[in-house]
Amino acid sequence: MNAAGGLDADVLADLRAMLRAADYTVDAVVEAMGLQAHDALARNSTVPAERALRDRHDPLATLIRLWPLQRPVARSALETALPGLVEPLLASGTLTVAGTTVSAAVDLRPYAADDQTYWVFSDLTPGLDTRTEPMRPDFVLGLSSASTTLAQLTVRDEVATALDLGTGCGVQTLHLSGHATSITATDVNSRALDLAARTLTLNGVAAELLDGSLFEPVRGRRFDLITSNPPYVMSPPRSGQARLAYRETGHVSDRLMEHLVRYAGDHLTAGGTCQVLGNWAHPADRGWDERLADWIVDSGLDAHVVQREVLDVSTYVELWLTDAGLAGTPQYRPRYAEWLDYFAGLGIEAVGMGWLMLTRAGRDQPWVRIEDWPYAVEQPIAPAFAAEESWVTASRASEADLLGRAWTLAADVVEHSSGQPGAPAPQPIVFRRQRGLPRAVEADTALAGVLGACDGDLALGAIIDALAGLLGLDAAALRADVTPGVRTLIADGWFD
Numbered sequence: 001m002n003a004a005g006g007l008d009a010d011v012l013a014d015l016r017a018m019l020r021a022a023d024y025t026v027d028a029v030v031e032a033m034g035l036q037a038h039d040a041l042a043r044n045s046t047v048p049a050e051r052a053l054r055d056r057h058d059p060l061a062t063l064i065r066l067w068p069l070q071r072p073v074a075r076s077a078l079e080t081a082l083p084g085l086v087e088p089l090l091a092s093g094t095l096t097v098a099g100t101t102v103s104a105a106v107d108l109r110p111y112a113a114d115d116q117t118y119w120v121f122s123d124l125t126p127g128l129d130t131r132t133e134p135m136r137p138d139f140v141l142g143l144s145s146a147s148t149t150l151a152q153l154t155v156r157d158e159v160a161t162a163l164d165l166g167t168g169c170g171v172q173t174l175h176l177s178g179h180a181t182s183i184t185a186t187d188v189n190s191r192a193l194d195l196a197a198r199t200l201t202l203n204g205v206a207a208e209l210l211d212g213s214l215f216e217p218v219r220g221r222r223f224d225l226i227t228s229n230p231p232y233v234m235s236p237p238r239s240g241q242a243r244l245a246y247r248e249t250g251h252v253s254d255r256l257m258e259h260l261v262r263y264a265g266d267h268l269t270a271g272g273t274c275q276v277l278g279n280w281a282h283p284a285d286r287g288w289d290e291r292l293a294d295w296i297v298d299s300g301l302d303a304h305v306v307q308r309e310v311l312d313v314s315t316y317v318e319l320w321l322t323d324a325g326l327a328g329t330p331q332y333r334p335r336y337a338e339w340l341d342y343f344a345g346l347g348i349e350a351v352g353m354g355w356l357m358l359t360r361a362g363r364d365q366p367w368v369r370i371e372d373w374p375y376a377v378e379q380p381i382a383p384a385f386a387a388e389e390s391w392v393t394a395s396r397a398s399e400a401d402l403l404g405r406a407w408t409l410a411a412d413v414v415e416h417s418s419g420q421p422g423a424p425a426p427q428p429i430v431f432r433r434q435r436g437l438p439r440a441v442e443a444d445t446a447l448a449g450v451l452g453a454c455d456g457d458l459a460l461g462a463i464i465d466a467l468a469g470l471l472g473l474d475a476a477a478l479r480a481d482v483t484p485g486v487r488t489l490i491a492d493g494w495f496d
């Protein structure tokens, strides 16, 4: 019998069967408490859900009270919901007992993803109902919006090997189990590895769990896919206190991100991809994008960086002080001042947040794109990232191949034009994508004519020549004029 985080695999198998029997699923939980109460719970308010469940004493209601609402429940009620399991759950420290009631010591909640229900162990959500409570340095974060963002970004091609760097509660490994033959998950926090082990065994997912920092536990090894939601928060050393492992390390400024970017290539197989969420500094004296470009160029990898948001330092500090449960405590003001001093000393005036995708494409001239995209994205975004490498390769075709191919404009492209009624040529003509990053391009008459004719019938060269005839232009000049723009559009995935 194997043990995962102090729980026998048999106990976890029984637990899974009973969670299923009680219908402890996302849909059933939402239905039991109602959408409004569920939204309130997402904001850490439990009262609406508690009221909604007050007349219910069935197993599902007991499990909701125990875990998401963090209420003590009668031991007898839990024995009914999880027959035979209360004792081993107490013995493993998953539950605690006080008289006739039991409480959750760690969280366990359903997670709907990849068309199935998983259950995820983590530490209990802090700060329910505005409680202020100090967080333990080895706190293990549960499902967060960042976890979901990374899961949505991650390219889901079938791979032989995958690395989940900083696995925490194990959520990314659950996703990887759907398309990776062998998964390695690492963390520096032994409690995280413990809870991840429980999560994975509970869901019947196999992975190699390794203790260690960054790439150190996988020295000399390569993976087809690396995924990481690392502890990227840039914070000052906590005077006399340990750092919060789930979000920060001892790296100064954004050196953690720099390390990941610079060394990811040493751990990627040929064609392998590393996808990372991150924060990076905006120094007062240099462009953020130039700094990231330096890290990337040295790595020799293809890269796509998408900056989703920029926070000024005060907003950043407030966000993470609140996240650490310090709002409303005496430490809030001194910590705030200390953090501002830290940023001022480093010359950081704002912080960028976003996504990095690095690919070991092996190009003589790596493709690097670093951009701001604060706008909406169309989910699922991962297929767009998955296709990028082939788009870039296609965009670098020889002139003869480019002009000789019959391109088909992507099916999601729409054209908008506006102008005076009756005007001979509407201006501007805007083409807009509707999938992935929904990019737009303003086209002049020639480019609009070319794009409009790209339906897979005629080669690009023939389209441009025909258009030159119609517009009374020199065909060679029009080719030279149009093809650079078309190459850019190909690299951005405008053609199927």
Ligand SMILES: C[S@@+](CC[C@H](N)C(=O)[O-])C[C@H]1O[C@@H](n2cnc3c(N)ncnc32)[C@H](O)[C@@H]1O
Pocket (backbone or CB within 6 Å): 140, 141, 142, 143, 144, 146, 147, 150, 165, 166, 167, 168, 169, 170, 171, 172, 186, 187, 188, 189, 192, 212, 213, 214, 229, 230, 231, 245, 246, 247, 248, 249
């Ligand atoms: C933000 S949590 C992400 C957890 C989970 N992967 C997710 O997507 O929700 C970051 C994780 O990285 C771990 N971590 C912290 N420092 C690390 C380091 N130097 N090397 C590897 N993992 C680290 C933390 O313990 C934590 O579990």
